[in-house]
Amino acid sequence: MDFDLPDSALAVREGITAVTAKYGYDYWDRCDAEHRWPEEVWRDLGAGGWLGLAVPEEYGGGGQGLLELAVALETLSRSGAGAAASFIYLLTPGFGALTLSRHGSEEQKKRFLPALARGELETCFALTEPDAGSNAINITTHARRDGDGWLVKGQKIWISGVERADHMMLVTRTVPAAEAKPRASGFTVFLVDVKRAVAEGTLTFQPIPKLGTNTVASSMVFLDDVRVTQEDVVGQVDAGFAVLWDILNPERILAAASGVGGSEAALRVAVDYAKDRAPFGKPIGTNQSLAFPLAKIKAQTELARLMTYKAAWLWDRGEPCGSEANIAKLTASEAAWQAADRAFQVHGGMAYSLEYPVARMFRDARIGKNIPVAEELVLAHIAQHDLGLPKSY
Template sequence: MDFDLPESAIAVRDGVRAIAGRYDQAYWDRCDADKRWPEEVWRDLVEGGWTALAIPEEYGGGGQGLLELAVALESLAAGGAGGAASFLYLLTPAFGGLTIARHGTEEQRAEFLPRIAAGELDTCFAITEPDAGSNAVNIATRAVRDGDHFVVHGQKIWISGVERADFMVLVTRTIPAAEARPRVSGFTVLLVDVKEAVADGTLTYRPIPKLGTNTVASSMVFLDGVRVPADRVLGEVDQGFAVLWDILNPERILAAAGGVGSGEMVLEVACAYARERAPFGRPIGANQAVAFPLARIKAQLELARLMTYKAAWLWDRQRPCGAEANIAKLTAAEAAWQAADRAFQTHGGMAYSLEYPVARFFRDARIAKNIPVAEELVLAHIAQHELGLPKSY
């Protein structure tokens, strides 16, 4: 049993940390306040090859795996980006790059992967619907075959990054849920040309005002007769559930990596303040009431990191990783939230001032307990599948 990171992951950690070090908290505060994609950071990452890590070498990528992608995301978050880092690695490197590399046809890989690796093509992912959140089996967005195309009607919600995406990885039903036997059959995953559909008016979207993570918009998406060529099916028609889990498990693992990195960054900020603030003649960090909660968060983050790396390692070897991915997401989200909460408490009244980044940490960390899957559903999954308890939902 070897707990050393491979040399490839160490190189990723150091390289991404170097890029993160070029941008201070004020930069991320401005991007968040202006609701602006961190284009400068994204360009640096693309030019260094740090977004194409998991794309095979023959398509211009690094030929590495989800572990290296998770380390990159963790390093960017820990280096200052915090919660904003997750979207830089989820939207295109994972939802586009990983999914097409594993499930695309040779023609699809040749068409899309070199452009993703070069930073010339961006993607987003659309599964959630107003009446089908975490219960993906009940999605109603319908794709109907029409000659050499599928025609799609439906509505999605909380779709992040659609405003800058070239293509959308879209989860549809080609067999309605009420007719599917078994219920997990009848899914088809499509690659939708967003720009083309917006231009012809069959795809529209409306950003949702939200509390945090404002470096990327999250939108309502309306699909009204979007035509998708049949050769842009990812995986097999009606058998898209296998593709779906190869999207959702990496999403959980990368979300966990972002939580670990964010927690480390927030903990560093809190400890720096605890070392410097001395209202009674000695640093407040000398008080156990301040120090012990911070020390406990450090322990939680180390445990979450171990499970995150294990889950990524399993996925790279195409071994079952559902339990590990869920546990990593659960523990990392909780540790990141506790870090933000204790940073707020450590800063006292100054945490309420926007002169400090603590308010942004607080806003961004809270949503991780709900996405990409609510912690209650993670616990229900663990109870049923790992403990053998009766299904509760």
């Protein structure tokens, strides 16, 4: 067994560290406070080729895999971005480039991948609905045949980045759930031209006020006969569940990478403060009541990192990784939350001051326990598929 990262991943870590050196905690605090996308970081990552890591070389990318993408996200998150970093690598390199690299047609790859790799084209992903989230089989957004294409009607919720996206990876039903045999059939994934649909008035969206991760908006999306064609199909008609799983597992793995980096970032803030703060003549970090919880979180973070890398490695090899992806997400999100919570406690009353990044990290880290899948459903999956217990939902 070899636990050393390949040279490609080490080069990614070094490169992302160099890019983020000029963007500290204050930068990410400002972006969050101003509710604005980190344009400067996005531009630098695109110029350096760091957004196209998982795009095949023949389409202008780095020819790397999900492992390198996870290392990039972890490094960006650790630099001070925290959970905000997840959107940079999920929305376009993950949902867009990674999916099209594996499931796109040759025409789609030639048309979209070079621009996605440069950061000149942006994507988002639309699955969740008001009455269907993790129970994706029950989505009701449907595409009905109309001539040589389809008209899509429905509603999505918590769709992040739609206000910036050029195209949306949209999950629809082309066969109603009641008629699908088996129930996981009848899905079709379309790559929707968002700006065209908005201009035509068939796609509208409404941002949802959020507690945190305000560098990108999350919106309600309304689809009213959005026109799509055969050229917009990703994968195969009525067989989109295979595409969906190749979106959801990488989503969990990248979310885990963000949690690992976010935990490291919060730990660094807590440790630095514990070393400097000395109200009784010695640093508060000398107290075991503060030091031991931080040490435990460091151990949890290292374990989460190992599982995240393993899950990404398995996905790159085309091997089953559902359990590993779920365990990585579960452990990394818990580490990130515990680190942010402990950093808050270490700072005492000063944690409430926006002079420190603790409040932002505290707000952002909490959502990781709920998305992209709630930890209760992760535990249910582990209980059923890894322990052999009866299905509980």
